[in-house]
Amino acid sequence: MAQLSDIANEFIRDEIEEFLERPEEIERNLALFSRVSPAMQDIAAALIDGDDVTVDRLTREALDGGVGALEVMDDGLIAGMGIVGIKFREGYVFVPEVLVSARAMKAGMAHIEPILAASGVEPIGTVIMGTVQGDLHDIGKNLCIMMLRGGGFTVIDLGVNTSPAEFVAAVEEHSAHLIGMSALLTTTMPNMAKTVEAFKDAGLRESVRFMVGGAPVTPEFGKDVGADGYGKDALACVELAKKLAVEVN
Amino acid sequence: MGSAWKGPAISPAIVKRRGENFTRLTGEWMTPRRRFLSALYGGRVDKVPAMTLSSVITLDSMEIADAWFPEAHLDAEQMARLAATAHEELGLDTVMPVFHSQLEADALDAATWWGTVDNWPATNDHVLTDPEDFKIPSDYLKRPSFEAALGAIRLLRKRYPDVGIVGKVYGPWSVGYHLVGIENYLMDTILDPDKIRRYLEVMLPACMMSAHAQLEAGADAIMWADHANRELVSPETYRDFLLEMHKEVTVEMGGPSIFHCCGETTDRIDYFAEAGWDCFHFESQVDPHVAKEIAGDRMSLMGNINNPTTLFSGTYEDTYEACMKVMEAGINGIAPEGSVPLGTKNAVLMALADSARDYSDAHRPDGRLVVHDPPPADNGAEAD
The missing domain is CATH 1.10.1240.10 (Methionine synthase domain)
Structure with a gap:
């Protein structure tokens, strides 16, 4: 040792x-x-x-x-x-x-x-990242993005206040299978569920995996909104993304 | 013993809406306002107050009041009608007209996005890079966000003389997030701490003006938020940047003070008590027993019903049970931990007032005052 x-x-x-x-x-x-x-x-x-x-x-x-x-x-x-x-x-x-x-x-x-x-190094996968609609906080999301890029992922950053329709459009445009949603406010966390619903409505839910995170978000809440995984911090986000990438690749 | 108070603690409308099962606490004798203020100072109550100390506005309430986001943020009449639903519809002892967090920042020229019917306002651009550029506009208290808030407080005071009215102030630390941007602000706590101290110094008068104006308009107490929470900064950061300033605030504010800081704050509650806040409004990550042990008799505690899991995703029964547990810890009043998601159901929020009534009914050994820790039953031992 x-x-x-x-x-x-x-x-x-x-x-x-x-x-x-x-x-x-x-x-x-x-x-x-x-x-x-x-x-x-x-x-x-x-x-x-x-x-x-x-x-x-x-x-x-x-x-x-x-x-x-x-x-x-x-x-x-x-x-x-x-x-x-x-x-x-x-x-x-x-x-x-x-x-x-x-x-x-x-x-x-x-x-x-x-x-x-x-x-020309092939990325592990493409992740669509955004802070959910109504929420303009992006520190956590930006840290996750930095670590995901360092971890070998291509990341499309949709920024803050991202509507469900914008998440859907980005997934279609970039043929991505991983989505990361962030929220800092308990008032905006329900928009995570709305985003998951939008993918169901678009017929895309089965082909993508959702990661959620943010200070007030818990693993239980992640399950409630239909996410596939919860990351406590940026390091956990990368580990989760690698795990979920295996499922969808 | 005082005579029973027969005023409109719960309006006939809510009694009618909730049917025959609704009952007031037998022997209720305090007005909601008196109860709230007494609890805020750790005093006697006939019933544990159930309150809003942030926002309990929901889509349900917007429909009932016919007052809607985002218009209600900038319209005193709509704001007052909507705020009143906390008492009229939910049976709470307080109302709180400033629903959002933009009151001071917007009047200080921050770029505000006022949101939509189902989304909250937020600051969408940051305007300040140097504390020396900060100025309080000469018409600061006449700006639209203040006109609406102060107007709503005046209307509520007139319409509900017996209900507690809670004003809301974002302190200079949180206004700094809005005006400077949270990322730059937090980095400068390390890279240029004197700059942060200067930001606090120049912004504090604007926050004090807001507090004084709301108290003058008729607010009974001010909920002051400075988000130096554990998810962001260390307890030493609160001590080094805010503690002394907050000691001044609590002396100079001129009214009862409720401090709010989000998240897991156990490691800094002692500092909050040292700052002289009358009450701390805390979140569900904090164990109420531990909070009580730290705060002791120095500061009241109110909160800390979980928003996302209990109030938003849970049921009436989940909320009722959560409220009972918090009251059993002996805290001074129950309230949602922060602003509830707009999709929260009023039928769930009603468990706040109902549980306070039932808990109090079971914890009034003399039928008059709530005692959180009733003495053990007489075992026949002789007194000294």
């Missing part, structure tokens, strides 16, 4: 030691960070620290130095965001810290996405 001392970056070592509690997550991250190069550890550390300027510079330097785009994304950016996600789940950090790290990830992804797009 890998040891903390196998990791060159002191910041990463401290993060694992201080914030990770679940044995399987400690083991996984020790294995991950002891495997990846010091340069990727530095990118992950800067991302966890929310330093977008450094992430931008290090990503550019790594790519210029011949490191593959997928490697930088997986071993640097997503590896760092994984630690942020755990700290968020455990209540060590809150949305502001996640947003600042997300901004840093965005800075890195700006260099990586054009390379991946040009390389």
Whole structure:
């Protein structure tokens, strides 16, 4: 089993030691960070620290130095965001810290996405994402989108205040099979059910899978509205999308 | 013992609509307004108040009042008629005319989308990037959102002198979300905390003006919302940015204060009590027993009936049972945790008042005052 001392970056070592509690997550991250190069550890550390300027510079330097785009994304950016996600789940950090790290990830992804797009790598699937009608909150949705893209999905972002008809039209236009609906308000959550109903009316319900999430949304409410899965946070959203993609592919 | 109050706690219309099974609590002697205010301060009540401290407006109520979203947001008469359904139709002890969250932000030049008949208003563009650019318009309290809200409060005060009227203010933290945009605002709590402190400083007077105007128009209390909730920020963020400011607010507001913060707030209830709020309106993620233990006698507690699962998706019986459990925890009054979805059925919401009546009936050892924890039965032991 890998040891903390196998990791060159002191910041990463401290993060694992201080914030990770679940044995399987400690083991996984020790294995991950002891495997990846010091340069990727530095990118992950800067991302966890929310330093977008450094992430931008290090990503550019790594790519210029011949490191593959997928490697930088997986071993640097997503590896760092994984630690942020755990700290968020455990209540060590809150949305502001996640947003600042997300901004840093965005800075890195700006260099990586054009390379991946040009390389013709096949996405795992296409996800239609939107905040439901009447709701203009998009922090959670945007974090999910960033992580889904990092996780290998093509994402069509319908933005906020998305009507059921817009979800249906987007699925038809992009031949997508996965839909993610977000809501922050208890007053707008019922529009998730209306969206599912719209797909039934359009004869498309059987060919798609719905993911739901948002602060007041619960797994039980997801079942009530007819969704196929609930994601508590952006990391869970990616796991759920991968699971549901297998069902519809 | 005071004489029984015989005023219109429940109007003949609602008695008629709900049939012969409807009964008022025997020996009810407080007006809804008196009951609400006494409970707000943790005082004596003849019945646990069942209230709205946000919005209980539904499509059912719009039809009954013939007052509709979105027009009712900007029309005092429609707003008053619609707000009154909380008392007339649902039997609640309070009414709350400001249904939406845009009152201050709209009057401060935020771009407001006023929604549709079945969708809530929201801010659809953010106008502020620098606190030094913030100004309170000279006609701030005359802007359409205020004209409607203040007009509705005046109408309700005149029409329902015995019913509690709750005003609503979004504090500077939440107005900041509307004007600056929540993402930029939250990031600046880390990247530029002094900028956030300056936003709070310049926006606070606008929020205080709103509170004072609503109290002057006839509101009995102000529900003040600043959404520093756990789903967004740490308890230390509330402590570092809002606690001292809220201490000033609770002193300067000049009326009873009810604080609202969404979500799971257990880890910051102690700070809310320290801020001096008279009451905390809390959500269903918080265990009422734990909230009670933390708040003690420092602050009343009202809430926390779940919206999506219980009120919207559940039945009358589910709601009745949930209300009973919350009252058994000894909180000061029951209310939906926040604004209920518009598709919620009035037939379900009626369980709020019914359960309060039945709970109170069973918890009045002297037939007059509700006692949440009745003393154990006399076991024959001699007193000291």
